Amino acid sequence: MRKITKDTTLSEILGSKGAEKILSKYNLPCLTCPMAKFEASKLKIGEVCKGYGINLDKLLKDLNGAPNKA
Numbered sequence: 012m013r014k015i016t017k018d019t020t021l022s023e024i025l026g027s028k029g030a031e032k033i034l035s036k037y038n039l040p041c042l043t044c045p046m047a048k049f050e051a052s053k054l055k056i057g058e059v060c061k062g063y064g065i066n067l068d069k070l071l072k073d074l075n076g077a078p079n080k081a
Contacts, residue, residue: 015074017057
């Protein structure tokens with residue numbers, strides 16, 4: 012997978028091994044939201060972080076440093 016940026020969609024991120032665990036660490040509400048599953052291909056991680064007050068820089072650092080990315 013290419014480097015994850017603020018413009019990477021949630022569905023692209025969830026395709027990476029270990030990404031869901033990292034997103035859970037940041038309490039990303041989209042993981043438990045039933046509507047997010049329908050919108051994951053349109054939701055950009057930068058917009059999600061902005062909307063929920065999640066530190067985007069730290070999240071991207073963790074996601075891009077995740078071992079065994081698929």
